[in-house]
Amino acid sequence: MSATNAYPVELEAPDISAYRTGNTGIDYVHTFDSGKPGPDAMINAVIHGNELCGAIAVDYLMKQDIRPTRGKLTVAFVNPEAYLRFDPAHPTKTRFVDEDMNRVWTPERLNGSDSTVELRRARELLPLYDRVERLLDIHSMGTYSDPIMLIHGLEKERRFTRQIGYPAMIACGSGHVEGLRLIEYAPFNDPASDRIACLVECGQHWAKSSADVAIDTALQYLHALDMISAETLAAHRHTAPVEAVTVADVTHGYAIRTDDFFFAENFKGLERFNKAGAVIAVDGGEEIVTPYDDCILVMPNHRAVKGQRAFRLARLSEAAV
Ligand SMILES: [Zn+2]
Structure with a gap:
């Protein structure tokens, strides 16, 4: 245990070098098109570079050949520059390179003249976020909290995250103090748009359980979108299904x-x-x-x-x- 980190690093950061060259023209972004009509869905990993569970979940989907049976699925390692610097000896250091990438999603920052590692990457990915109909943004937390699905609280989000039905707690509202998160980027936060983003906090950053929760949230998300079968979900899930979800409003x-x-x-x-x-x-x-x-x-x-x-x-x- 170091002075700066009281939490053991139980997870190993997967080697993502093989995923650098994708088929989208954007590094570390891959799209799998079923060729059949259906949702245009996306799964995000590592918008925060030291939150390993998302990288493990996307790596799992890729290696296990879990592909959409309808629509198309895009998977992204969002902040690879931060992620690739992850060092288990200093696991708190690589949340970002220059600034928190989950605070930059305002028109002022995205269209402004600042140039940070995170802003440049955000601008590169923006055409995807302007297009996809569903987004699951995978995160983890500083403490051993049970996992939480975070949304704004819009009716469309409540309905969709209840359909996902995992993890057991849905928390609606922001409660944060600066900038905008990706799930607050228009059009996701526009009640008039039918595009939806949700953010899952899978557990402690480096706890083994957070990787299991990340994989299962991704699977349940794809199942809720009818993009994988119940059999695929059952064959790959790592944790028990949730009987009933609880919804709470952040005040x-x-x-x-x-x-x-x-x-x-x-x-x-x-x-x-x-x-x-x-x-x-x-x-x-x-x-x-x-x-x-x-x-x-x-x-x-x-x-x-x-x-x-x-x-x-x-x-x-x-x-x-
Ligand atoms: Zn995060």
Whole structure:
């Protein structure tokens, strides 16, 4: 255990060099066309370079020859420059090269004059995001939280992620403090568009379980789109199916205000607090408490510093109760 990382690296980053030259004209992007009518769907891995589970899931689909039976499927290693620098001795270092690639999806940044590794790659991939009808963006988290599907909360997203039916928790809303995530890039966040993006947080970045969850989310996504059969799903799934999904609405995102912030406990995420007033954290001597009963803590970030989001709070969606 190093001073900077308390989480063991149980996963091995797959060698993706063979995937560099694809058939799309964009490095590390491949499209498989069934030749039959159907969805134009995409699966993203490693928009954050140190989140290995997405690379493992896409590598699995490629090696196991899992191909769409209708429509076309595009798979992408989104930030290969960051991913290729991954070093298990310093696993936290390679989230990005120049900047967080999941904050740049605003017209100002994409059309602006800044030139970072992540912006250049975002601009290269943009024609895909302007075209695909469905997108699954695979991520992982800093703590041993159970997996979560994150969406805006638009009706089209709620319907689609319920169809995917995995993992067990769907959290709607943003709660973040700066920039826009890819799933917030138009047209995905436009209620009038029928294109849909969702983001899955599969578990701790380097926990073996997060790779299993990433593979199964990708399979259930393809099955929900009727692009692989139930038999293919059953033959390849690594974890048990989910009986029923829970939907929660993110109501708050908390950004740290002082240099003296700490969590009340070593929360891992998805803890539920029955009563309002439960202490989540202390910031500059002030207790930060749950604002309502039956509050769920989502994605506590124990590495966040002043100005950054430390956690989100969510409440169970009416429809799910
Ligand atoms: Zn991520």
